[in-house]
Amino acid sequence: MNDSFNRVWLTNKFEEIRKRMMKVIDQLDDDQLNWQPDPSSHSISMLINHIDGNIEERIVKGILHVDNKRSRDNEFKAEYVKKAALQMIIQDRLQLVIDTIQTISDEALEQTQTVRNRERTNLDMLHQCAAHYSEHMGQLFYIAKLCLKEEYTSTSVFRPKTN
Template sequence: MLSYDLNREWLISKFEEIQYRILKAIEQLDDDQLNWRPDDLSHSISNLIKHIEGNTNEKIKNGILGGTVARNRDDEFKHTYISKTELIKMVTTSFPLVIDTVRTMPEQTFEQRQLVRNKEVTNLDVLLQCTAHFSEHTGQILYIAKMCLKNQYISTSF
């Protein structure tokens, strides 16, 4: 069996970085800015965070941990007003779940498979895809924050 220590360390580091940057962006914005959309075809930061939470429920809670959380992906993109407090709670619940799962899961769990969009993939593949997916949405979140705050935006890079 392969050793997954390097993957585990990298995944934890990446998920921690994504959580940190999203929270730093949220802290700079008010409720209206967090729910603002550039246009009717675009998503708000609240939609993107709700979508990340839905993805976490599907891929981690259900896929890796064997839960039965219902997911309605279409609802994640409906324009709904979510408070800053609730968004922070969503982020500080979802990411620690992912990080703790990666930190504590046995090596053989990385090799176990789950069905994603009618394709069987390993849990390692799922976790790596989640880092890419969440990073893409983090970029969108940061861009929207910059649009709202303009020159008052404070970089989330470290």
């Protein structure tokens, strides 16, 4: 199978996710990145750590077959993480996803991994990851808007601020 359409689509999607997440992170300081709207909500740093854990589970372990020990519960523990560390996670880990998409063989895209007791192809898993990270990206935008209010700058379309 030749999956050039999926490769291009997925590469563009993960590049967009990375770019827009970086634009949000750039607008915030360390305290805002670690702020939780309420005790039952997640901070941006928690969400980024969760995305990192998901990449570790679905891409590194599931597609690249590198064994690891993911602790999903630890991803949602309140831990103060500096902006530079979060930027590095987004930059490096999404680049890993992009590199994987660009170098994986067509045959490997059709291989399966078990996710919640269900066999899924690696291609399906990559599309699921794109959807999952997009959902969390929306949460990042919302938290950033709560922190920045009128000072928030959209990550999708440049809109000059009006006075």
